[in-house]
Amino acid sequence: MRTFRSRTTVLAATGAAVFALSLTACGGDGTGVRSAGGGAGDTTVTVSSSKSAGSSEVVGAAKGSDGAAAQGGKSVGGGASAAAPACTAKDVSLSAARHGGPPYTHIVLTAKNTSGRSCTMTGYPEIQFLESHRENVPPVAKSKPAAPVVLKAGAPAYALVKLSDGGAHEDNEVVTDFSVTLQGGGMAAVAAPGQGGIAVDPAKWATGYWTYELRNGADDF
Missing domain, CATH: 2.60.40 (Immunoglobulin-like)
Incomplete structure (x- = not known):
């Protein structure tokens, strides 16, 4: 019985550690950072999970390889600028x-x-x-x-x-x-x-x- 009780304790501790690591990767509160790759310049997007609907929405800014932050498809950093307005006769x-x-x-x-x-x-x-x-x-x-x-x-x-x-x-x-x-x-x-x-x-x-x-x-x- 002592041997059985010792194994149970080890398994429980191992499961708790794995669960803790999972919470750490996800931010511990249901949010986390997902990366499209492991190298420099990869796209990184912060994702928030909806507990009620089970869906995800982007709540952070995506960064491209040039380091420019983008919001709504338009660059707001040092990369390509948003679309230029139409030229008028005054321009x-x-x-x-x-x-x-x-x-x-x-x-x-x-x-x-x-x-x-x-x-x-x-x-x-x-x-x-x-x-x-x-x-x-x-x-x-x-x-x-x-x-x-x-x-x-x-x-x-x-x-x-x-x-x-x-x-x-x-x-x-x-x-x-x-x-x-x-x-x-x-x-x-x-x-x-x-x-x-x-x-x-x-x-x-x-x-x-x-x-x-x-x-x-x-x-x-």
Whole structure:
């Protein structure tokens, strides 16, 4: 009986120790820290268990390999910043230049970020060349970039614009200035390049999306 009682005591003590270790790993109060790995830079998330529903919810901040804390999917530390707001007409300066040689069939619009902060050039420029044609110049889908165009302070974005097929044509009309509306908000008047302005054809004109630079293929139209 003494031997049996001694074994029982040892087993009870062992079970108590294991249970204590389990409580220590879980924080002792039902909360704990779970790690996605054991190395440096692994994602660590603090998890709180719901006693009533038996579910878990994230109550802490996740840290990525760069050490930046993230909340709600947005970085609040030293890593990548939250998405930049859309550029408005007040945030950029717009200008136009001829593209290629004669016959001049295209121009390039440049939008330079003058806001002093980062902003995102949204979509494409909404252009109206003629007061008699109230619809905007249509965009070319293949020119749309794969990712948003985020401009740092002082950085430019570009959009290629087709005016006509070139040459003298009865449907061409001369334009000395035109309006550009940004999809982020606001409208600006832009002076047409060249002393005599530019000739536009409503049946041929088209515009590309805002991009960091003109790209062969995507911007050929």
